[in-house]
Amino acid sequence: MATIYDIAKKANVSAMTVSRVINNTGRVSEKTRDKVKQVMEEMRYIPNSVARCLVTQESKIVSLLITDITNPFFTTMARGAEDAAMRHGYRLMFGNSDESFSKEKDYVEMILSMRVDGVLFAPSGDQSKEHLEWLQRQNVPFVLLDREVPGIDCDAVLGDSLDGAKRMVAEMIRYGHRRIALVNGAQDVSTARERQAGYIEALQEAGIELDESLIMQTSYSRVQDLSVAHWMELAPEARPTAIFAANNMLALSVLKSVRSLGLRVPDDLSIACFDDFGWVEEANPFFSVASQPAYEFGEQGMQLLLDRIKNREEQPRQIMLPCEILMRESVGKV
């Protein structure tokens, strides 16, 4: 590939002049500029951002690390982050940790060694603290998305998981459900803890006694073999009439299991969950959800990150985005 020296030689100027033309910096005469531009066209010159990054110490690239690229909540978030980055002249590099600590580590290593300017980080869990401290030590700005990490005080865009879960469960209670099961993500993820707390508060306020056996701890990632059979085989009075899933992927796993038992939703069992299904839900409104503004998560997170890159000394800012309770077909009255 052509370098600025190739251009310089052919245009009879110095490399520095070529650099000035490329970056629109410093004074270059109209005539020289045109000549250089013409030669760049001819030789199909493309600036080497690797070399540029090495000297300027900035890449104009920010990284977005999400935990599940097949989850519409995260891909919609990615779209928001992408649009905001582009608007400000930054390029976005996606990474997908797949809810896995070790894949997350791989991506953090890549991010660090590539010297990106900042990271939008949806942590896989509390252990991500290690990775975040790594970023801090290397002085790489980051913003947490969707999930907090205990012990890390930083910029973040979070949803109100406690409130959302509480309101959704309260709504199910209003529909007449008294035995509501919870299928939760792993306890080392902040949103899972908060959604469980919201679930418990809603039950308490309705005077319903908490039944620990109706809580299933699993994982936000695609769970292939999730089964609710042990609940559905209970005696009628012990059997849950509704299940609250702590995220959308879990709701799909629950639905799969329910369907495989030959049961219908909502006739035999109601299902609600956190996070919606983006485009799918819009066309095929089925699940009752506590919906979070995914696009805004990405957009506002990117805004925080770019601010932080400009000014590293500011106080950390936390943004909490509200969620909306949408009751749809999947929850029936008892």
Next chain:
Amino acid sequence: MATIYDIAKKANVSAMTVSRVINNTGRVSEKTRDKVKQVMEEMRYIPNSVARCLVTQESKIVSLLITDITNPFFTTMARGAEDAAMRHGYRLMFGNSDESFSKEKDYVEMILSMRVDGVLFAPSGDQSKEHLEWLQRQNVPFVLLDREVPGIDCDAVLGDSLDGAKRMVAEMIRYGHRRIALVNGAQDVSTARERQAGYIEALQEAGIELDESLIMQTSYSRVQDLSVAHWMELAPEARPTAIFAANNMLALSVLKSVRSLGLRVPDDLSIACFDDFGWVEEANPFFSVASQPAYEFGEQGMQLLLDRIKNREEQPRQIMLPCEILMRESVGKV
């Protein structure tokens, strides 16, 4: 951040020795190696891949450019590509062109200037030729995914769009449908042309006359305002009893429009489409689809790409992946 010189100084060796330790290349005595490793730990050294890339002229990064990050077909493909890349010691950089020529151009520029080792490229349409020729001129290896581009002879992983569409439409005919509408992507995308050809062949073989007014040309990207009202308002004998959507996103748009008209699927109208919905469909089997092995698209595409990076002179290879017809609830018998 620490450099190899910082390490070298502290370990009382030369930078070259540090480099040897990092890369496990050349002979370094046990003692020196241990010492260097220890200092690297202490100083939390992270290699600067930007500097390394500048000298070695390779980044060990490949790029995956998809056209819709919210489409499960492409995100599943991304997972396949990611897994295959990781297995071979490459990092993956995602890009999302959003079915837009100009966003695609931005990403191609970034890819070129970052000097990635290769590109897995799902083109936005025939005009992508310009971008691909750009890559060719700069000698960047690439593999086409899902869509061909006329005039570009290269490695590719494609689905059998013609066959899939033909079989799906034939199946709908077998269900008793005679008036089947087609909601298609843009004509400048190879899969849209082929799916239309398959649709037409199936009708011909069944002796059904083609009615041009039952073909709608739109775009694969999320179409907010797609309406099928003009068809549904036709006299009963002219009205389609089924709609074949050329991809999954279009099927959702169709469903949305159908629902807004107060019609039920499949009772009032049947819907089928190309590509399935991944995880959603698995739990909630509704759409009849011509399903493509999305994960394998990514996986095999990455394999082709890494082969190509190793050996640039080989003949171009094309892989055609079969698709599977899955009849589900959304198509009823007439």
Next chain:
DNA sequence: GTGAAAGCGCTAACAT
């Protein structure tokens, strides 16, 4: 087994 020198492609700082 280890080190010194040169250079990857670019830009910042300082000439002219």
Next chain:
DNA sequence: ATGTTAGCGCTTTCAC
């Protein structure tokens, strides 16, 4: 308005 020099952090080559 344009050019020269130096150096970003690393590896390649060659010398010891």
